Amino acid sequence: MYKYENFIGKVLDSRYKILELVGLGGMAFVLKAEDLVMNRIVAIKILNDEYNGNEQAEARFINESKAVAMLSNKNIVSIYDVAIYPDMKYIVMEFLDGITLREYLDNKNVLPWKEACVYILQILRALEHAHSKGVIHRDIKPQNIMLQKNGEIKVTDFGIAKLPNTPALTLTEKAIGTVYYISPEQASGKETEYYSDIYAVGIMLYEAVTGKLPFMADSPLSIAMMQVSQEPQNPRELVSSLPLGVSQIILKAMQKDPHSRFASAHSMSKAIEWVLRNPDVVFLLGSNTDEEEHKSNPAAVSIDMIDTSEIQNYVDNEIAETLNNSGNKQIKKKKEKPEKVEKKNRTLFPVITGVALSFLLVTIVIGAIFAYRIINNWFNPKENPEATYPNLVGEVWNSELKSKLINGVYGPNFKVKTINYAEKDDFTSGQIIATEPVAETTKKKSSNDSDKFFYFDSITVCRKLEDVILSDLTFYTAPEAGIILRKYDINTQIINESNNDFYDGQIIRTEPEKGSIVRAGDTVTLVVCKREESAVTAPMPDLAGLTRKQAEEIIKYSLYTYVFEPADSEGIVLSQSIAPNTVSPKSTQVIITLKPDGLTMPSLLDMSKSEAISMLTNLGLKVADYKSIFFEKGDRSPKDISLGLNYTDAVNAIAAKGYVDAPDDSENSIIVYQSIPADTPITEGTEIYLIYGVPINEFE
DSSP: OOGGGGTTTOEETTTEEEEEEEEEOSSEEEEEEEETTTTEEEEEEEEOGGGTTOHHHHHHHHHHHHHHHTOOOTTBOOEEEEEEOSSOEEEEEEOOOEEEHHHHHHHHSSOOHHHHHHHHHHHHHHHHHHHHTTOBOOOOSGGGEEEETTSOEEEOOOTTOBOTTSOOOOOOTTTTOOGGGOOHHHHTTOOOOHHHHHHHHHHHHHHHHHSSOSOOOSSHHHHHHHHHHOOOOOHHHHOTTSOHHHHHHHHHHTOSSGGGSOSSHHHHHHHHHHHHHOTTOEEEOSSOTTHHHHTTOTTEEETTSOOOSSOOOOOHHHHHHHHHHTTOOOOOOOOOOOOOOOOOOSOSHHHHHHHHHHHHHHHHHHHHHHHHHHHHHHHSOOOOOEEEOOOOTTOBOSHHHHHHHHTTTTSSEEEEEEEEEEOOTTSOTTBEEEEESOTTOEEEOOTTOOOOEEEEEEEEEEOOTTOEEOOOOTTOBHHHHHHHHHTTTOEEEEEEEOOTTSOTTBEEEEESOTTOEEOTTOEEEEEEEOOSOOSBOOOOOOOTTOBHHHHHHHHTTTTOEEEEESTTOOOBEEEESSOTTOOOBTTOEEEEEEOOSSOBOOOOTTOBHHHHHHHHHHHTOEEEEEEEEEEOTTOOSOTTSOTTSOHHHHHHHHHHTTOOBOOTTOTTOEEEEESSOTTOBOOTTOEEEEEEEEEGGGGO
16 A cells, blocks of 8 residues: 555544645645535655655755745645654645646647747746746646646646755756756756756747757766756757747747856746747848848847836736637536435425525516616716827827827827837838827726726838847846846946845946947946845856956856956966855955966866866866866875876876776766866867766765
């Protein structure tokens, strides 16, 4: 008998009546239960007996409850109660009536792209909320996404989530999740950030619209290495009918460099909303080799500068309509058999009389109300409000015109649903070319429409080829916004403002406002939240691979002081003396090592394997071959290996001295030999041979 069978029919903690098993996993099982206090159906996740006392399993279990307790979002499963006892641990959560996205994809194989996008959109909204609270999921995959019968998505299993101001859980092979969805930084053992979740979402969208995973191999290790080094096949090569914009979103989310992905879940969701409303859109990616070809396309939009100022959220009824059009109807529930009613030997006359009198009374009341309304309308006729749409063609679209429309300067109160852009010779940048409805159109509101606004379905604004539409930079940091705007040679200046609705350093608004047209050389003012001065720094950013200018732009907002070495180098960042995400006392100095202008071989000895490979990659050097050996812990650099030996002689010397080969995938290996000594002049592309040392104590 399984343990869960002992719970069926029993009441847990005098409150939760266990009904049935709904899920069985390696670490826990999930039961359906009735909450006798709140009178609702819940799900109870109970840790398996064999994991009681297992520190990592218990930490993961508790971590999940902490993570979800911080969050409140319709697309994230809710937690109602947590119980931690010496012999039992359980979490009481929202009961979800549906299946996992994994099961759904296995059944459907390939989804219509619009259906896939509305699921991904909901996942991104969940992640946007989680990220705003400092929670990084780190295990986004279809198995952890629940699809309910109404098409609503719920993100679950925050067991290995990274929480704010807490050390990350150590990721074992089991905890790291499925290698098919992990980011390159996770696969290489680096620190994870919000970008890691965005990468996983990109892979899920890839799989949903093509029916294939981007990387497949015989072993998990091989797949992990493909995540790090191999580019995915373009999804449009697999599904030719896939809109180009969807393919571009997928490939941007799956960039190897985290900083080349979407800056946030919010920005990716806005790109998806854009393509859902404009399926023919072509995003200008900056690095796209076909960019010149598409610049003259009226549908072309910069993916980093999407105008979100007038895009309304893709709301629930639109999601439902998209799902229905895609063929994903709601699953009909099985008809429940009516309960048998025990016959009783008594007359039904009192019941029939009561029903008849009630019906008569209701009829009289409804009739009186109806008659009153008819008579009232005779004597007080009330027409539905109507509006004649003004002529806006030739007007400049800006905040002043928007304010006039909203505040009734043109008579009724108007709002605009969608802004389109097009180039037209007879108009200057920012002028309105056309409106829908056109000028002088008269519209009446329906009798049940209580909204005071009348709506332009769209306006089309003139945009020249050199124009840039200022995107919604709210909640970005100034460095993030600076990186985006500098791509278009747009300058920034910062004004600080106190605001309790934003975190310190987040952008409150921009001047000019989102949706405005700007050009190269213009200056955008970033109004940034500035709270009381902190006694500690912000988490140390990861600067590896950035240029000196980019690194300086980011680090100057972190409350660290910094020094570049060599001081006169303009190269890229090779390393930093303080690890990413470290919080230190204010004004702590960090030394940022740059790639020297004249390239010399760095010393890799005693570095970890991942640090060494990262440094070599940033220098443009290649690891030609490597070998791993065991050595005694404490003997950090075996003296038997001479840096004067070439690689073959070094390997032979190791064998002669009795060193034993070690596995190549150890996370604790360090560099004990490099084929080119430190400070040797080298050129980019030089091949290096390495020997890794693995402490034998690790395997004792």
